[in-house]
Amino acid sequence: MLMVGLTGGIGSGKSAVAARLAALGAVVIDSDRIAREVVAPGSEGLREIVAAFGDRVVGPDGALDRAALGGLVFADQAARRRLEAITHPRVRARTAELAAAAAPDAVVVNDVPLLVEVGLAPTYHLVAVVQTEVAVRLGRLARDRGMSRAEAERRIAAQADDARRDAVADVVLHNDGTLDELHAEVDGLWRDRLLPYEENVRLRRVAEPDETALTGPDPTWPQQYARLAARLRHVLAPADPRLDHVGSTAVAGIAARDVIDIQVTVPSLAEADGVLAERLAAAGFPRMPGQWWDSPRPAGSDRWEKRLHGSADPGRPVRLHLRPEGSPGWRYALLMRDHLRADPDRRAAYLTLKGDLAASAPDGGSPNTTARDPWFDEEHHRAEEWAARTGWRP
Structure with a gap:
């Protein structure tokens, strides 16, 4: 199978890319969804979070109050690292279970918001980054999530910037235009690269390059x-x-x-x-x-x-x-x-x-x-x- 890491900053449209890849036939593993599962009421993950941050991060229904927890960790790097030490190993273990259950010829796309921050890029065959201008992301966060501009800017600043994401990106998908334009870009990636890449890995086959043409010099x-x-x-x-x-x-x-x-x-x-x-x-x-x-x-x-x-x-x-x-x-x-x-x-x-x-x-x-x-x-x-x-x- 082919393992693809998908990431992008908050508000970049990464979920739209994941949904399109799922529609094309990819097995999508959503790390955000898994992150919610491993801290569900009654879970060992939630018990550890309460032990680390107190009862104030639990709502009246016994579920994690994500807004309260977010208010603590996004402003405090040490607190964020304590949280990551609790959740990340559990997310990785569950991700591995889901990937192992996929078919041998699957293209498995792991949707990971913090892929760059936690150093996961080298673990995939290919990393795709969704890149969107900050102004566009701010508008989406205000419109779709009801975030104030100050909160949206704080969330964006807490994540890796475009330069750090570019450094690990095998593919950059640009999402400053329409949804149709984004879908066309994703479709081309699926057809021209991911499907033949998966088949080549499975068959232990080299993709032959053009051995004749000179290009560059390419500074990248x-x-x-x-x-x-x-x-x-x-x-x-x-x-x-x-x-x-x-x-x-x-x-x-x-x-x-x-x-x-x-x-x-x-x-x-x-x-x-x-x-x-x-x-x-x-x-x-x-x-x-x-x-x-x-x-x-x-x-x-x-x-x-x-x-x-x-x-x-x-x-x-x-x-x-x-x-x-x-x-x-x-x-x-x-x-x-x-x-x-x-x-x-x-x-x-x-x-x-x-x-x-x-x-x-x-x-x-x-x-x-x-x-x-x-x-x-x-x-x-x-x-x-x-x-x-x-x-x-x-």
Whole structure:
């Protein structure tokens, strides 16, 4: 199954997105609803809240007085954290139960208002954020919930801002227009990304990117790497392997294929072939079939064996290069990246080479990668000289 985290600020229209996804066939798990269930009258959760905050947060009917509790915690960060320590573990446990009950081919959407604040983003295959201008949100909160402007502003300020949400977002859904416009955006996400992503994860299949077109340079590539790296660290925990952004998208100012290359340092290729491979596949990074090698430098020496995984997500091409620490291919990837980062003239030369190869490729075909081998042989020599001169270490 595919696990999707859905979030957005109060008044953003996140519930409208969740409802549309449910209508399209997603299994929606509403964290707000679960949060109410775990503090229902007679529950252990409610008893703990009363012990922490007193009888003043319970109404005459024995139910939690959410307004009274909100008045306490939204103005007091320490109080809010005490409340979260009571409710969040229970919400997570119930969410896991509901997700486990879904069909193997389900797209499970977890609607979590505080997804960013509690650090849940890396636990999902994909995170979708609903983004709406603050002025629009204030108007909705006044119209639909009867909030005063001061209260609405206080609630918005207590949550993560747009910049923090953007940092974890694989998809941003904009909801400043009409409901029909929002539905069209959600429908496209469902059709073009979520359904094929789920199928690819289930079948352990890589979504193949366009291997020919150069794009960018895209200033968001490092941020996209950081998001992917956080997901990988969660998947591989408690192990904490070294992860590095490598390849052309790791060097500012260079046009490249829109593929994020990540080097995963492993103790050995045998370990990469074990449980690690299955855990990566389940997380949306299946192994690419066949045997894979890096082109050695100097050309003609023994091939540098590695393991190569790709991304099941059709919207974010990724290559994971699993290489043993200290191996020639591992060192080369880091050396060439750092050399190009340090020398603007060599970056310019590499960019010129890329452009020439792309221009000489047949229409619709791949560039002649063999033609760049002499350039890389010479550049490897330059990089080694630079490493010796600067004292570089991987």
